[in-house]
Amino acid sequence: MTIFSPRRIAVAAALSTALLAASACSGGGDDKGGQAASTELTVMTKLFGTAPDPNGELQQAVEKLIGKKLKITWVPNAEYGDKANVTLASDNIPDVMTVNEKSPSFVKAAEAGAFWDLTGKLDKYPNLKPANEQTAKNSQTNGKTYGIYRVRPLLRSGIVIRKDWLAKLGLQEPKTVDDLYAIAKAFTEKDPDGNGKKDTYGLIIPKWPGNYASASPYDVVETWFGAPNGWGERDGKLVPGFDTPEFLAANRWLRTWVQEGLVNPDFATLDSANWNDPFVQGKGGMIIDVNVRATQLLDLFKEKNPKDFDKVTLVGNLAGPDGEKHSYPFTGYNDVLAISKQHIRTDEQLDDVLKTLDKLESKEGSILLTNGIEGRNFKVEGEYAVPINQEDPKVKAIQNDVDKAFIQLGTRASVGTGAYQLRPADEASRKMREKFDVLMNEDLKTAVFNPALGFVAPTAVAKGQTIDTIVPDARIKYLSGAITEDQLKAQIKRWYDSGGTDIAKEINDLSAKAGG
Amino acid sequence: MATDLVPEVAQPAAGSPRPASTQRRKRRTPNFWRYRWLYLLLLPGLAYFVVFKYLPMYGLTIAFKDYVPFLGYSGSEWVGLKHFQELFTGPDFGRLLFNTLLLALLTILFVFPAPIVVALLLNELRVNVLKRSVQSLVYIPHFLSWTIVASLTYLLFSVDFGVIANWIHGLVGGQKTDYVAQADWFRPLIVLQLLWKQTGWGTIIYLAALAGVDSQLYEAARVDGAGRWRQFWHITLPAIRPTIVVMAILTSGHLMDSGFEQIWLMTTSLNRDVADVFDTFVYYIGITQGSFSYATAVGLFKGVVGVVLIFGSNFLAKRLGQRGLF
Numbered sequence: 108m109t110i111f112s113p114r115r116i117a118v119a120a121a122l123s124t125a126l127l128a129a130s131a132c133s134g135g136g137d138d139k140g141g142q143a144a145s146t147e148l149t150v151m152t153k154l155f156g157t158a159p160d161p162n163g164e165l166q167q168a169v170e171k172l173i174g175k176k177l178k179i180t181w182v183p184n185a186e187y188g189d190k191a192n193v194t195l196a197s198d199n200i201p202d203v204m205t206v207n208e209k210s211p212s213f214v215k216a217a218e219a220g221a222f223w224d225l226t227g228k229l230d231k232y233p234n235l236k237p238a239n240e241q242t243a244k245n246s247q248t249n250g251k252t253y254g255i256y257r258v259r260p261l262l263r264s265g266i267v268i269r270k271d272w273l274a275k276l277g278l279q280e281p282k283t284v285d286d287l288y289a290i291a292k293a294f295t296e297k298d299p300d301g302n303g304k305k306d307t308y309g310l311i312i313p314k315w316p317g318n319y320a321s322a323s324p325y326d327v328v329e330t331w332f333g334a335p336n337g338w339g340e341r342d343g344k345l346v347p348g349f350d351t352p353e354f355l356a357a358n359r360w361l362r363t364w365v366q367e368g369l370v371n372p373d374f375a376t377l378d379s380a381n382w383n384d385p386f387v388q389g390k391g392g393m394i395i396d397v398n399v400r401a402t403q404l405l406d407l408f409k410e411k412n413p414k415d416f417d418k419v420t421l422v423g424n425l426a427g428p429d430g431e432k433h434s435y436p437f438t439g440y441n442d443v444l445a446i447s448k449q450h451i452r453t454d455e456q457l458d459d460v461l462k463t464l465d466k467l468e469s470k471e472g473s474i475l476l477t478n479g480i481e482g483r484n485f486k487v488e489g490e491y492a493v494p495i496n497q498e499d500p501k502v503k504a505i506q507n508d509v510d511k512a513f514i515q516l517g518t519r520a521s522v523g524t525g526a527y528q529l530r531p532a533d534e535a536s537r538k539m540r541e542k543f544d545v546l547m548n549e550d551l552k553t554a555v556f557n558p559a560l561g562f563v564a565p566t567a568v569a570k571g572q573t574i575d576t577i578v579p580d581a582r583i584k585y586l587s588g589a590i591t592e593d594q595l596k597a598q599i600k601r602w603y604d605s606g607g608t609d610i611a612k613e614i615n616d617l618s619a620k621a622g623g
Numbered sequence: 624m625a626t627d628l629v630p631e632v633a634q635p636a637a638g639s640p641r642p643a644s645t646q647r648r649k650r651r652t653p654n655f656w657r658y659r660w661l662y663l664l665l666l667p668g669l670a671y672f673v674v675f676k677y678l679p680m681y682g683l684t685i686a687f688k689d690y691v692p693f694l695g696y697s698g699s700e701w702v703g704l705k706h707f708q709e710l711f712t713g714p715d716f717g718r719l720l721f722n723t724l725l726l727a728l729l730t731i732l733f734v735f736p737a738p739i740v741v742a743l744l745l746n747e748l749r750v751n752v753l754k755r756s757v758q759s760l761v762y763i764p765h766f767l768s769w770t771i772v773a774s775l776t777y778l779l780f781s782v783d784f785g786v787i788a789n790w791i792h793g794l795v796g797g798q799k800t801d802y803v804a805q806a807d808w809f810r811p812l813i814v815l816q817l818l819w820k821q822t823g824w825g826t827i828i829y830l831a832a833l834a835g836v837d838s839q840l841y842e843a844a845r846v847d848g849a850g851r852w853r854q855f856w857h858i859t860l861p862a863i864r865p866t867i868v869v870m871a872i873l874t875s876g877h878l879m880d881s882g883f884e885q886i887w888l889m890t891t892s893l894n895r896d897v898a899d900v901f902d903t904f905v906y907y908i909g910i911t912q913g914s915f916s917y918a919t920a921v922g923l924f925k926g927v928v929g930v931v932l933i934f935g936s937n938f939l940a941k942r943l944g945q946r947g948l949f
Contacts, residue, residue, distance in 0.1 A: 195692055211912050212913020570914075573713075
């Protein structure tokens with residue numbers, strides 16, 4: 108019998124056909140039914156590093172606490188939005204999913220009945236009950252609660268400035284936008300790095316990936332100038348923030364920054380992942396972003412020179428040209444944990460899942476998700492958690508699982524509810540950390556909240572992406588000098604003409620209905 | 624391969640005298656039986672096309688529905704041509720079509736002929752080592768991903784630290800140009816990237832065609848006193864003409880494919896007006912926005928145009944006296 112005998116060929120061919128057919132089918136045939144969900148919970152959430160081992164120490168500890176097997180799909184943060192949309196389009200939606208409850212594809216799926224409406228159902232569970240009313244309202248979708256919000260500090264905006272540059276030029280920390288301009292001008296023209304060359308600029312802005320009102324430096328500056336944050340009331344009606352004179356004034360002001368070279372020349376293209384680079388390299392002296400960037404930069408300077416790294420200071424929101432202070436708040440949360448109806452069909456099953464989540468978000472659970480296993484990878488010292496045994500690769504794995512992965516499942520932990528704060532590595536970071544709360548509480552007094560945060564206009568769901576880019580693109584074009592102010596206004600009108608008029612009407616109706 | 628094999632093996636049968644109709648039916652079964660192993664070999668290939676190319680076409684029905692994943696393919700509501708109407712009357716259609724077609728035109732003008740020119744130039748090289756090493760060097764970029772090409776472009780052309788941008792600035796003076804961000808430079812950069820990445824790879828097929836030219840033809844031409852240019856014009860070019868025609872027809876089917884990754888990576892706020900093409904639009908609408916039905920409708924429209932272009936150019940090639948593709 109030769110290798111190519113007819114029979115062998117027949118078998119090989121039949122086998123390969125069968126294989127193809129089998130692989131084509133395996134995509135859909137995952138029928139888990141309703142019952143299996145009681146001993147296993149499928150979850151999808153974000154990942155910021157390498158995925159944890161499902162049999163790792165930490166996952167086992169979590170499973171032991173909640174009394175269920177966890178099957179977690181870890182998706183890298185950068186592609187989470189796309190992957191979430193594709194998952195929503197599949198017939199394999201996990202039981203618990205971290206989602207942006209305002210994204211069109213989620214709203215569509217939820218309105219079609221793919222997710223549980225949790226409005227009024229969370230109060231029974233002590234650890235899932237919303238702790239902050241404003242945040243709970245923000246995380247709703249047109250009056251319905253589709254998920255448990257993952258809490259974040261309510262205000263994180265700030266300006267990070269090179270402390271040593273300020274000192275060298277004899278400048279004070281800014282209090283108003285005029286101070287900020289003066290500092291930027293000095294940073295650009297007075298040679299703050301002392302190398303005799305005019306090779307620095309004041310402010311560093313990256314290519315902003317988000318839409319309008321997505322906490323970009325532009326949005327923050329506009330709020331300082333008195334523009335609404337996202338939506339605001341003008342003459343008794345809600346209008347988009349970019350349709351106000353303050354918006355134009357802020358951008359006119361920023362445009363002069365660009366023209367005078369006070370901003371990095373590649374602000375339209377600089378990858379936001381490299382945002383820190385020009386700051387650490389000493390090319391630029393200021394960043395308007397979230398406060399934690401200050402500690403990040405501090406760490407980077409420390410890496411460069413452990414002896415002389417205290418070169419960063421953090422300043423809160425600024426007073427506008429009229430002398431009045433308006434601060435840019437955040438939403439108070441980042442995505443929600445939604446529960447899909449695919450495998451959890453009955454109210455009893457839902458109650459079972461919510462009880463499980465309640466255990467996961469308890470004090471004990473929060474510590475596991477945020478700090479790790481006490482005595483293994485950290486010990487408690489006063490109010491702080493202190494990392495221990497970090498040279499042991501097994502402990503290192505636990506630490507990695509906590510920091511890069513499991514912390515994403517926490518809904519309460521990141522503002523210190525339940526879990527311990529990490530003890531800062533040095534005096535400078537400790538002071539910086541302490542500043543966060545001081546600045547936040549101070550700025551919250553003047554915070555400009557977005558009254559439309561809890562609403563999603565149906566027209567925005569239908570054609571959001573095609574018109575969402577109109578205004579932010581026009582803003583960048585205007586700042587770079589590619590278009591005039593009249594053309595910028597024309598683009599704002601284009602937004603209204605391409606569906607914005609309907610969106611504005613719907614937002615007003617929704618807000619009126621909610622009694623806002 | 625199967626198509627090559629079957630006629631060869633089948634020849635004796637075809638050559639035998641024509642049987643009567645009753646006989647024919649009888650002979651047909653044994654014929655099939657005789658080549659049963661070849662047919663069996665064909666099966667996996669057929670299965671591949673059915674499973675991965677034809678069955679998924681069922682999903683195209685969502686272009687005519689309001690697809691909600693939760694309700695499934697069959698449960699979603701039929702809406703007829705609503706999405707197509709929305710596409711053709713929408714504010715984006717004109718811009719998308721213009722951008723896509725202009726990029727296609729630039730591709731035909733600059734990118735399509737480039738491999739032919741390079742192949743002809745390489746063919747004239749007499750030092751074999753040089754020829755081979757140049758050939759290898761120019762097709763290496765083909766193996767780099769678009770992400771790397773885009774990063775290289777940023778490194779070379781960025782307004783802040785771009786090597787080439789700074790070099791040009793030093794040469795020309797005046798104000799610095801932001802090549803990667805400005806709308807005016809978007810298309811030139813796209814064409815440059817395509818040239819750098821694809822030209823070398825494209826030369827392979829033309830070099831193969833050139834290698835197949837009978838050297839006796841050149842000898843005869845030389846004896847008749849033909850110079851380099853005459854040889855090129857009357858021998859080399861006609862010899863590779865069929866290859867060029869086939870490549871042209873195949874390319875025409877992809878005219879509407881602007882290369883999603885490349886465009887997407889090069890898009891910025893400043894150049895979006897000229898950068899948006901059907902491929903990126905489908906991504907924004909379908910994946911980012913979750914409007915699966917609308918995105919499918921746009922994709923289907925693109926596919927239909929591709930088919931029309933293939934058949935059209937094939938027809939044109941035949942009309943012009945060339946052998947078409949089919």
